[in-house]
Amino acid sequence: MRILLTLLFLALxxxxxxxxxxxxxxxxxxxxxxxxxxxxxxxxxxxILWMVGFFFVLTEGLLVWCVxxxxxxxxxxxxxxxxxxxxxxxxxxxxxxxxxVITFTQMQTWAKVKFKSNFxxxxxxxxxxxxxxxxxxRYPGEDGKFxxxxxxxxxxxxxxxxxxxxxxxxxxxxxxxxxxxxxxRLKQDAMPGMVIPVWFQxxxxxxxxxxxxxxxxxxxxxxAGRLKVVSxxxxxxxxxxxxxxxxxxGSEDKS
Amino acid sequence: MHYTLSTATKTSLASAPEVxxxxxxxxxxxxxxxxxxxxxxxxxxxxxxxDPNHAELAADAGGTGELAESEMNGVxxxxxxxxxxxxxxxxxxxxxxxxxxxxxxxxxxxxxxIVADKELAEDKRQADLKALFENYYPSLRDSxxxxxxxxxxxxxxxxxxxxxxxxxxxxxFLDPRPRDYRLGKxxxxxxxxxxxxxxxxxxxxxxxxxxxxAMPSFRRFSAAERWGLVDYVRMLAIRGEVxxxxxxxxxxxxxxxAEAPLAAFQDVWTKWQAAKEKVVVFEGEVPAPTPAxxxxxxxxxxxAKKGNCASCHGDMGLGDGPAAYKxxxxxxxxxxxxxxxxxxxxxxxxxxxxxxGGRRPIDVxxxxxxxxxxxxMPGIGESKDADGKLVLPPExxxxxxxYVRSLSERxxxxxxxxxxxxxxxxxxxxxxx
Numbered sequence: 127m128r129i130l131l132t133l134l135f136l137a138l139x140x141x142x143x144x145x146x147x148x149x150x151x152x153x154x155x156x157x158x159x160x161x162x163x164x165x166x167x168x169x170x171x172x173x174i175l176w177m178v179g180f181f182f183v184l185t186e187g188l189l190v191w192c193v194x195x196x197x198x199x200x201x202x203x204x205x206x207x208x209x210x211x212x213x214x215x216x217x218x219x220x221x222x223x224x225x226x227v228i229t230f231t232q233m234q235t236w237a238k239v240k241f242k243s244n245f246x247x248x249x250x251x252x253x254x255x256x257x258x259x260x261x262x263x264r265y266p267g268e269d270g271k272f273x274x275x276x277x278x279x280x281x282x283x284x285x286x287x288x289x290x291x292x293x294x295x296x297x298x299x300x301x302x303x304x305x306x307x308x309x310x311r312l313k314q315d316a317m318p319g320m321v322i323p324v325w326f327q328x329x330x331x332x333x334x335x336x337x338x339x340x341x342x343x344x345x346x347x348x349x350a351g352r353l354k355v356v357s358x359x360x361x362x363x364x365x366x367x368x369x370x371x372x373x374x375x376g377s378e379d380k381s
Numbered sequence: 382m383h384y385t386l387s388t389a390t391k392t393s394l395a396s397a398p399e400v401x402x403x404x405x406x407x408x409x410x411x412x413x414x415x416x417x418x419x420x421x422x423x424x425x426x427x428x429x430x431x432d433p434n435h436a437e438l439a440a441d442a443g444g445t446g447e448l449a450e451s452e453m454n455g456v457x458x459x460x461x462x463x464x465x466x467x468x469x470x471x472x473x474x475x476x477x478x479x480x481x482x483x484x485x486x487x488x489x490x491x492x493x494x495i496v497a498d499k500e501l502a503e504d505k506r507q508a509d510l511k512a513l514f515e516n517y518y519p520s521l522r523d524s525x526x527x528x529x530x531x532x533x534x535x536x537x538x539x540x541x542x543x544x545x546x547x548x549x550x551x552x553x554f555l556d557p558r559p560r561d562y563r564l565g566k567x568x569x570x571x572x573x574x575x576x577x578x579x580x581x582x583x584x585x586x587x588x589x590x591x592x593x594x595a596m597p598s599f600r601r602f603s604a605a606e607r608w609g610l611v612d613y614v615r616m617l618a619i620r621g622e623v624x625x626x627x628x629x630x631x632x633x634x635x636x637x638x639a640e641a642p643l644a645a646f647q648d649v650w651t652k653w654q655a656a657k658e659k660v661v662v663f664e665g666e667v668p669a670p671t672p673a674x675x676x677x678x679x680x681x682x683x684x685a686k687k688g689n690c691a692s693c694h695g696d697m698g699l700g701d702g703p704a705a706y707k708x709x710x711x712x713x714x715x716x717x718x719x720x721x722x723x724x725x726x727x728x729x730x731x732x733x734x735x736x737x738g739g740r741r742p743i744d745v746x747x748x749x750x751x752x753x754x755x756x757x758m759p760g761i762g763e764s765k766d767a768d769g770k771l772v773l774p775p776e777x778x779x780x781x782x783x784y785v786r787s788l789s790e791r792x793x794x795x796x797x798x799x800x801x802x803x804x805x806x807x808x809x810x811x812x813x814x
Contacts, residue, residue: 260590260597273791275670275783279740281590281598344546350601376662376743379571379581 128197135193139186146179160334160355161310162327166235168311173231177224239312245325246291253295254284256303256316259345261336263294267369278368285354287361288331296322306339307353313339328355382415382529384408384539387563387621390628400637404627407642412620415529415538418521420616423643433650436580436612437518447580448518448608457515459603464514471510474503479510484530484606485523488513519609521616527606528613535559535595540617542722546595555595561722562614563621565649566755569738572659573751573760577618579656583611585739593735615653622649661747661762663775670783674776678784681777688749688761688773688781693728698788700730718757726756734789745782749773 149155159168238244253264253272263284267276272295286292296305298316305324306313314324328334336351356364386394386405394401413419420433430443437453438444448456461468470479480492495501495509519527528536535555537543540562548554560567566575569591570582587607590598599607626645631637668674681688683696695701705728707717716725729737738744738753750762764772773781 257592258595262592273734273789275786275790281588281592282600345595345597348597352601372741373667374741374743375665375667376571376660376747377664379579379660380662 128194131197132190132194135186135190139183139190142182142186143179146175157309159309159311160328160330160332161312162329163235163239164309164311166238170228170232170235174228177228239325242323245293245323246327248291248293250293250295250323251286252284253297254305254316255297255299256305256338256342256349257299258301258343259338259349261338261349261351265365265368267372276369276372278365278372280368282350283352283354284336285356285361285364286328287358288328288355290358291325291327293323293325296324301342302340303338303342303349304340306337307334308337309334310353315340328353331355331357382538384412384415384620386624387539387541390624393628393632397631400631403637404624404631404642407627408620408624411623411642411646412616413521415525416522418525418613418616420521421643421646423647434521436608452604452608456518456604456608460515460517460605463603463605464517467514468511471507471514474507476510484527485519486526487520487522488517518605519612521609521613524606524609524613527602528610531599531602532610532614536562539563540614540621557594557726558722558724559595561621562618563625564721564755565618565622565652566721567618568753568755570656570751570754571661571747572656573661573762574659575752575754576656576659577653579660580608580611580615583614584608587611589739591737592740593733593737619646619649619653622652661750663743663746665775667742668776668779670787674780675784675787677777678780678782678787681773681781682784686772687777690781690785693757694731695728698731698785700728702728720757721755728758731785731788740786742779742782742786745785746778749778749781749785 145154156168156171159165249270250272251265255262255264260281261284263280264272265278265280266272267274267278269276296314296316297320298318300318302318303316304313305316307326310326310328312324312326314322316322332355334353334355336353338346338349340346342349384405386401390404391401394404411421422432422434426432431440431445432438432443433445435444436447437456438446440446467479470476476496479496480489482489482492491513492510495506495513498506501509532544534544534546535542536559537547540560542559542561544559546554547559565577567578567582567586569586570576570578571585572579572582584607586596587599587602587610590596599610602610623642623645626649627637627641630641630645682690682694682698685692690698691702692704693700693702695705705717706714709715716727718726720726729735734740736744736748738748748758750760752758752760761773762778766772
């Protein structure tokens with residue numbers, strides 16, 4: 127029984143570590159980062175992962191050793207102890223210190239991504255409306271204003287130019303949703319009644335998944351969108367074409 | 382899984398179970414089963430080398446010729462993206478695992494057949510597979526699988542709008558309820574005179590979604606898949622209409638001849654083909670809104686002899702006009718109208734700016750011009766007064782369209798700079814996790 131339990135806990139340790147070491151071979155890992163600030167977030171992620179990984183191995187190893195060493199049939203009476211002051215001080219102070227390290231290392235990144243004083247000085251590209259269960263991007267029309275009749279509304283696809291800071295207003299029509307683009311390392315809740323400015327900059331053209339990351343109802347699983355990053359020229363052409371479609375007189379429907 | 386008769390049919394033919402069986406059998410002959418749906422190709426059609434199962438093929442190539450060249454180009458462009466990895470595999474002549482498409486069993490079969498064909502030369506095999514992926518257009522059998530995965534849970538097996546997510550009639554889960562295709566009526570189309578929808582109308586609904594309802598945009602599927610779903614939805618609608626027509630025929634004649642199902646099918650098919658003649662188009666450029674137009678629109682909106690919109694949509698456009706409500710036995714204020722599906726219906730609140738049929742000026746123009754098929758919204762684009770003059774000449778139509786659209790304007794200017802229009806909740810701001 128002692129050996130069996132030892133092996134069981136050892137297997138947990140080995141499997142746990144192997145899962146992380148081998149994840150990139152199975153597409154279990156993060157998708158490649160394409161945003162300007164994603165690298166900073168990834169570095170924080172790895173810092174915390176290594177810390178947690180170290181303590182996982184340490185505590186799990188200790189557990190295996192304890193099971194192996196003290197798991198024999200008891201022959202003597204158990205000792206009674208009031209604890210060990212120095213040891214307790216150490217295991218309080220060290221994690222406390224580590225938390226401080228994390229706090230101070232992440233502040234710069236958090237400020238860069240979320241503080242409004244650090245937002246790029248550009249006009250919002252569009253409004254992103256979340257609703258049960260789709261995403262709708264509303265681009266201002268000729269007048270450059272949101273909420274007017276010449277706005278262009280694009281379901282599903284969030285089209286933006288590459289290598290430019292993009293600011294957008296995140297809004298919700300009904301319940302709490304969350305705008306999550308794993309490729310950008312960007313996640314932001316959308317609250318009904320609030321206008322939440324969000325920014326990002328993508329450095330590689332392509333189509334990236336946009337999903338809802340806040341359980342918002344029965345159709346949450348299918349509330350998907352797409353971030354389509356194109357060149358400036360292609361973006362301008364798309365915007366021009368959308369404006370033309372907006373003013374269509376329906377003649378394209380004539381066969 | 383199998384097709385059944387609608388509740389309405391079962392109720393009206395409750396005393397004639399053998400007729401129910403006869404109709405169910407005829408429908409299976411005409412439209413197949415959910416596992417293998419396909420239109421019956423009548424002898425006339427076969428003689429004329431016409432196959433209703435191929436919407437993508439030109440009329441002279443044995444199809445119905447309903448996919449324009451530009452639409453087919455869109456299909457091909459999407460196919461290159463969708464099948465990128467498969468096409469790369471084909472280029473390497475590596476055919477392992479090539480025939481595994483969970484939502485396209487027919488495509489899987491076709492790929493597997495080419496891969497397994499021993500008599501095929503390697504060059505030909507490669508070329509055939511490349512062509513198959515590049516020009517892929519789903520058969521009804523492929524589309525039924527995608528329908529089963531994506532649409533059925535709301536719209537039901539026969540397209541009756543009675544899938545599990547829709548809830549029951551007594552306890553509906555969605556408001557509005559999912560469309561019941563079987564009446565052949567679709568609300569948001571570009572056609573007038575309550576004509577059947579064109580395939581492009583159904584495609585637009587899949588592309589744009591119906592904003593403000595549970596119907597989302599299905600743009601995440603390739604153009605081919607969406608056109609395939611349109612074909613399948615049309616088949617379900619035609620099937621439902623034929624079923625309904627057969628019930629009427631039986632009730633009128635008290636028997637059903639062997640020819641009745643085919644005649645009903647051809648009749649309904651012709652109706653669907655006639656829709657393209659009914660498109661509402663404005664000849665000329667859409668005029669830009671001016672303050673004078675909006676003022677004119679305001680008058681027309683409230684004028685009981687002109688637009689008469691306010692009677693239902695309310696003085697402020699809030700959807701609370703007096704004609705839209707009535708009092709029930711207990712004196713409660715309830716919707717005055719029901720739509721053709723029997724659901725209580727309220728006029729749109731125009732201030733919200735949620736236009737189910739699309740928010741382009743031409744979309745709103747079409748709603749006012751042709752009305753909404755199946756609902757109480759009338760079309761007034763061609764109404765004439767006692768002197769034979771149009772109640773709303775084109776300039777008045779546009780005044781009304783622009784006025785209606787202006788009701789949803791929010792007064793939120795886009796200021797320059799990073800912050801605008803809100804008090805930041807602390808420097809961190811934004812909330813989130």
